[in-house]
Amino acid sequence: MAKPSSLAQYITLISILPDDLLLVIFQAVADDIYSTNEQLRLDCIALASVCRRWRSLALGTSRFWTRLHMVTRLGSLSREHLERNVTRSANALVDVVIYVARPPNPWGQAAWTLVFDGTKTCLKVLRECSHRWRSLKIINEEDNHSGLFGFVLSELGLPHAPALSEVEIVCHTSGWITSLRESFQFLSPTYTPSLKMLTLEGCDSNILPRHFDASSLTHISLNFLRQFSYIPTPNSLIAFRNFLSCARNLVSLKVHRRVFFVEHAKTDNELDPIMLPALQTLSIIMGTEKPAYLSSVLGTIAAPNLHHLAVHGDSLAWGEGSVIDFSSPAFFLRQDQTPKFPSVCKLTMKNMLQSMHGPGKNICSIFTALPHVTEVVLDHDIREIADQLVLESYNQIAPPLWPCLSRLTIEMPPMTKFHYLPQLSEWLRLRHASGLSLPAVIIRYGLQRAGAKEDVRDLIAVRKIVNDATGYRTSDTREVVKQLGKLGALVDLRVDSWTA
Known part of the structure; x- marks a missing residue:
């Protein structure tokens, strides 16, 4: 009998908490509601279902309803649910999460129609409140090639989102690219003038408009897959340079593998680096890319105020002739042996020096090139x-x-x-x-x-x-x-x- 009474005691203690303290607890729960995939760990409705007082507090606090979550799956598409949350969020800024799930199996015409029609209806609800978007995250489920992902991008259209500061588009893949026939025109300063953070992971490079303006961005993370394309790809290194040429306000840049072809890095004429005066953090995630990929990234960028340089590679996959020579001007030192990045004070290097053919050449050049670490x-x-x-x-x-x-x-x-x-x-x-x-x-x-x-x-x-x-x-x-x-x-x- 002691156990139930003890439990009742705790319930009683919670019930006598003042409203402002209860709201702090609710906020902690609300911050942990959504996971990174389509699963909801807990809905705010659960808080509103405990008692009349909790319901009044939850429904009357707009910040608990600012996460507009949509899943393109039969049984999960609900226009009413989105409309209810849009209303409860009042005039607060909202975070939009769209999870593009794989279609049911077997994928019949009836199910196809239901999912696409439901998706279109829900996206219309989101578009109508686009003036209150704070962030947009679109996740394409692994190896989902049903066309739903491209349909979502096209149906979002070109809504005016003046408060949108962060866009993240993630295409989970196990090797097959989620190809696109059209770019995502929504990524334009005309429609997203406040955009600061852009993350593209596992996307077809065609997702970016041909003349994308990155002047407003402060944080960029690029992870393209460029194997397949409906449009003939020009020199991808030149495209990468053009992308950065207008990103003068960049503070953080993360470059993953395959943002450009290593073959395109072989240019006849030496190109001047792109000056990024505000850049403080540069992360290069190479994987098994050839060392020429690293030298091309470093050769493309001039960052006089860079503070943190991070390089991740896979040196065990490099051949004997590909072991990095850090004394080369292509990497950290100029032709006159002066440092390329004189202000670096934090250095992260992983899987860069080990190789079946021996350690990287001239390791001492790392110390010379980065003297103030x-x-x-x-x-x-x-x-x-x-x-x-x-x-x-x-x-x-x-x-x-x-x-x-x-x-x-x-x-x-x-x-x-x-x-x-x-x-x-x-x-x-x-x-x-x-x-x-x-x-x-x-x-x-x-x-x-x-x-x-x-x-x-x-x-x-x-x-x-x-x-x-x-x-x-x-x-x-x-x-x-x-x-x-x-x-x-x-x-x-x-x-x-x-x-x-």
């Missing part, structure tokens, strides 16, 4: 960096490498060993002996065991995972940390669910 994030390729750091530290004539370094983060993916720790310890010892400050060292391990839970609180389990991931016995691992600690280095060993 204060924070570095590396992965298991640290072994090559560590070797070079130790060798250069013994050179009494050469200036110290990364003298301003204050934080070193090493992210270890599963199934890797960190045999670099002796070199790392030696480098820190030499650095300490030379009078330089020691950086904080953070070593993060990804969980290696398939059965390990995300929240590993058992100390024995933690030690076991550290042992598996590092190749050292627990006592040896503690000894390494102890030795580094004696040098005055702050070492933070973390075991969590991080993955590469």
Whole structure:
């Protein structure tokens, strides 16, 4: 009998909370309502169904109804539901999410008509409140080639969305592109004058209008797939350059693979880089792209105020003749050996130095080209960096490498060993002996065991995972940390669910 009474006690405590505190709790719940796919974890209607008081509070608070979620699936399309939420959101700005689901199987004519007609009706409701759009996210389900995605883009038409600041279009794919016959003309400063953030993932490059104006954008993430096209593709590197040429206000740029063909990067005439004076963060996610892809991106951009440079590659997939020579002017140094990006203070490099044919050439050029780095994030390729750091530290004539370094983060993916720790310890010892400050060292391990839970609180389990991931016995691992600690280095060993 104690258990029910205890539960009743908590219910009573909730019921006496003032309205403003209840609204704070409701807001926390509302922020977690929608997942990244079409599933709804909890609807605000559930809050409004508890009691009369909660219903009055929920229905009377417009910010709880500003997420207009639409799924193009039989049974999920409801014009009434969208209209009700549009009304309840009052005059507040709204976030629109459209999930384009795969059609039913078998895909009969009757189902086809119902889904397309329902989609058209719901999109009409959304268009009518486009003046209140704050963000727009369109997600195409993996390998959905029914034509619904293109239909959604065309039916959105050209509504005037003066408050729209963020557009994200994601086409989940396992290798087959979601091709488009027409560009998404909605992406135009005429209709979206306040657009600041644009994310295109897995899209056909034709989704962008031919003369897209990116002058208002501050954050761009591009991940094109260009294998198929209904329109003959011109030099894709030139198209990429033209895209950036008007993006003078860019603060953050993320370039994924296949934004342009590597073959198009081979131009007869040397082209001047595009000046991006406001750019502070540049991320290049290469995957298995050839090193020429990286050199073309870096050669296309001039960013005198760049603060964070991140490069992710897959050096194990590169051939012997493709190992990156970082001393080449195509990468981080100009012809006169001056740095291309002199203001970089944070460097992230992953899977860039390892290769079956040996480490990247002239690693020292990374230190020379980025002399003012204060924070570095590396992965298991640290072994090559560590070797070079130790060798250069013994050179009494050469200036110290990364003298301003204050934080070193090493992210270890599963199934890797960190045999670099002796070199790392030696480098820190030499650095300490030379009078330089020691950086904080953070070593993060990804969980290696398939059965390990995300929240590993058992100390024995933690030690076991550290042992598996590092190749050292627990006592040896503690000894390494102890030795580094004696040098005055702050070492933070973390075991969590991080993955590469």
